[in-house]
Amino acid sequence: MPAKARELLEEFRTVTGKVGLLDTVLPPVLFLLLNGLAGFTAAVTGAVILAVLIAVLRLRRRQSVLYALGGLGSVGLAIALALLLGRSEGYFLPGIVNGGLTVALTLVSLLIGKPLVAWTSYLARRWPLEWYWHERVRPAYTEVTIAWLFYFALRLFWQVSVYHNQDVGQLAWVNTLTGWPATILLLAVSYLYGTRRLARLGGPSVEEFRNGTPPPWQGQRRGF
Numbered sequence: 001m002p003a004k005a006r007e008l009l010e011e012f013r014t015v016t017g018k019v020g021l022l023d024t025v026l027p028p029v030l031f032l033l034l035n036g037l038a039g040f041t042a043a044v045t046g047a048v049i050l051a052v053l054i055a056v057l058r059l060r061r062r063q064s065v066l067y068a069l070g071g072l073g074s075v076g077l078a079i080a081l082a083l084l085l086g087r088s089e090g091y092f093l094p095g096i097v098n099g100g101l102t103v104a105l106t107l108v109s110l111l112i113g114k115p116l117v118a119w120t121s122y123l124a125r126r127w128p129l130e131w132y133w134h135e136r137v138r139p140a141y142t143e144v145t146i147a148w149l150f151y152f153a154l155r156l157f158w159q160v161s162v163y164h165n166q167d168v169g170q171l172a173w174v175n176t177l178t179g180w181p182a183t184i185l186l187l188a189v190s191y192l193y194g195t196r197r198l199a200r201l202g203g204p205s206v207e208e209f210r211n212g213t214p215p216p217w218q219g220q221r222r223g224f
Helices: 003-016 021-037 040-060 065-085 088-111 116-125 138-164 168-177 180-201 206-211
Strands: none
Touching (some): 021 040, 021 168, 065 088, 088 168, 116 138, 138 168, 138 180, 168 180
């Protein structure tokens, strides 16, 4: 495996871990298949059973109970809305609402000068928060956050458009494609651009910032 590809894989694991893929991909896909083959009731039942099985699997692997409960909770809320609205596409409404909140949060973070991507990196890596606001560091996170804003806004527009057309099959595939596949691509592009931008900005690395090293700095060589 090429060194850059290995670096991307390691960084992706650092930021996201292995949690969340089963919860976010498999229940919607099963819901879609069963809804088309056996009807709404079978789709709801199958999604619930699968969510419970995933939660049990997480517990058996000694993963956090919060992840198991979170997966069950998200599927339960989606099904509750679908039943309440009496429409199969209601299953995907929580994801659309969450997308709207994400767009709003991303926009607000840019307006106040504290870009969202910096916060996500801080939560994953626990680097000094003040480092992200350095004048030769923050522009990289601001620019990547702007790219995220465009992506989230386009995804939300697409989801809302399909939702209004009441096409549950198309909505399911839109949510699947713009979920983990698109997120992995977005993270990879963000990392490649962000690390290159940090190098061009010439700011301090995390360790140089911690140690109070005066310029000129070597800069952040890995991680974003």
